[in-house]
Amino acid sequence: MDMEAGSAYCRKQKSLGLLCSNFLNLYNREGVDTIGLDDAATRLGVERRRIYDIVNVLESVGILTRKAKNRYTWKGFSAIPQALQELKEEGIRENILSNGGNISGKLSDDEDDDSSSNPNSSSQNDNKSSSSVLPKFSASRADNRKEKSLALLTQNFVKLFLCSKMEMISLDEAAKILLKSVGESQPNRTKVRRLYDIANVLSSMKFIEKTHHPETRKPAFRWLGLKDRPDSASVAPVKESKKRVFGTDLTNSSTKRCKVDTVPEEKSNPVMKTKPQPPVKCENLGVEEDLHQGDSEPAPIPNVRSYQFGPFAPEIPKASGAEEHNPSVPDWESLASAYRPQYHNQALKDLFDHYVEAWQSWYSEVAKKNPIQLVSS
DNA sequence: TAATCCCGCCATTGT
């Protein structure tokens, strides 16, 4: 029975990784400096919950910072090197894998340079209470929650790669190692689930890539991080114009999986809360709908929709027709340029180009200063 | 079947 007509639910189109890619190329353009969660959710066509996931991991890597309620500040890719550097230092300092017990308590978790301290203040600050004295382990019961946060898990996961020598880790191992947090015990079934989420978004940014353990054949992830780029050489910069195009919006969403639905059985109770607003209006987001910034773009887009993988979907679908390149994929840059060609979809091509460009600029930024160089605070 | 991981309920925390 059933009546699916042409669209079947496809989990991959709703993955966090893809969502992350969309998020990135939606906000990674000049003019953007602040991001509203509601706006993001609407434009990307996903529920708020998912935005929290994305934002949390992106913040862990320095791309964003929370500014206020419902609002994040876009720092950009250029903030990554610094963040990773600090993450690395922190990791070495406290953690030290292999451990011996656990990461010494957990004190400072956040990183980021943070702006300088307020210069203002001429003197005694006022402020209310300054109870924090820092001594006394204040293992606040409250912060217990943060111990398990996605953000922290992300940072620890990254630290693991940054500090440890092993460069191929399976999520199970990672979960086990990262279990050092306060007396957690037991199986971390949940933790692994979270790790999958994290791995997906990190993969979409190409920080890591999925592979297989040579021996075990078991799936594992390899750190790509900011691979040093030897000389630019490849990648022709700015090939075409098209700096900020984006008229097409690729939303995930189309055919939901939904939970309670029209089940042919079961007592459907009255009262099912279900979602208050299921109207997933996804289909095509307006091309013009938009908001601040006068981004007027004629948007020639021919109605895109199928589109199956973002420019950075993990694992390149070998669907490519005529491609002659090694499967090893050592460098993204070369691969990227090799790929650029055929894309029947104009919009997709533009989008891809844009991303490549952004990535490039980020790389050059990184290239200027070695990643392994302590930055003077 | 095992590996992956989306979805959204609902506990927390913020205002």
Next chain:
DNA sequence: ACAATGGCGGGATTA
């Protein structure tokens, strides 16, 4: 009290 955040894990989807 209500709104914003975000653990958590059931179970659908994929490999």
